[in-house]
């Protein structure tokens with residue numbers, strides 16, 4: 472999963488790490504900072520000899536500062552004499568990154584993110600966040616560069632992915648029943664399979680479930696979902712092929728109310744967001760039986776296309792969240808990283824295989840961990 476993206480992030484870590492290490496090598500001698508110390512402080516307390524390590528006094532920098540010869544240690548009186556203009560020396564072995572140091576690597580990162588199908592505004596947001604974290608940061612020479620860079624990347628990716636995180640389980644638990652959830656999206660992305668996985672999951676959680684066979688448009692769609700419903704052991708409400716999907720969904724809601732069913736999962740016909748008639752039909756379904764939640768389903772492997780579709784569906788029928796299917800086959804991770812940021816609605820679940828149990832509740836922390844494992 473996400474192997475190409477993992478490689479690209481790892482390359483970025485190495486590229487920045489190399490920059491930092493090269494800068495560290497350039498600093499053959501430690502950086503010496505001079506700090507003015509008020510005379511009173513020095514008079515009150517004699518200068519600690521340890522403040523001025525002997526080996527540093529032979530460096531070129533040290534020769535420009537008040538000279539303290541290690542071989543002829545000054546007496547306490549002499550130290551007091553120096554006090555008027557004395558400076559304490561602070562020795563540090565650190566690299567401070569400036570923008571110029573990492574601009575090439577940041578550009579490489581942006582290109583890598585775009586190549587991974589991450590939407591451009593999301594890629595820019597990640598690069599900006601990484602830059603803000605790294606530029607000006609003090610990096611101890613010899614400490615673990617990779618860890619520092621990885622943490623900056625982790626935080627940036629986590630932040631773009633965790634927009635309006637929403638817990639569906641908690642919602643269903645607390646909501647008045649029945650809870651009506653409508654699934655929308657284009658053909659063939661795994662909507663029907665996802666509804667079946669969700670029905671199985673809810674049934675395992677001891678909720679009663681009814682499925683509405685709202686895809687009356689595609690030949691065979693009703694039979695397909697009927698097979699799933701039978702296997703899982705949940706009730707299906709269906710009409711004839713070509714019937715009005717709004718009527719099917721309405722019947723399913725009435726059935727749920729009459730039989731105290733907890734959750735209604737409504738399938739809808741796959742449609743292109745550009746198909747005006749089908750989008751109008753979808754709006755009708757949502758008008759006739761107002762759903763509590765509308766979930767957009769698309770396949771992670773579609774990358775940017777999935778994100779654009781989510782945006783367009785969201786404009787027509789405001790969604791509450793997304794489910795990305797086929798993440799098990801996705802090497803780029805772009806849709807998963809971009810979709811919540813672009814729509815402002817969270818990812819709720821990831822489809823991770825063809826089995827009924829291959830549905831994973833989305834957790835941005837888990838996702839980020841996968842990228843760096």
Ligand SMILES: Nc1nc2c(ncn2[C@@H]2O[C@H](COP(=O)(O)OP(=O)(O)OP(=O)(O)O)[C@@H](O)[C@H]2O)c(=O)[nH]1
Nearest residue numbers: 658659660661662663664741796797822823824825
């Ligand atoms: N590898 C993998 N395959 C999946 C996943 N989810 C669904 N599929 C497969 O994708 C194919 C299409 O799934 P469907 O559920 O029929 O798609 P749909 O969106 O309902 O399609 P329409 O009925 O045409 O609207 C099927 O072969 C599924 O088994 C997933 O998470 N991983």
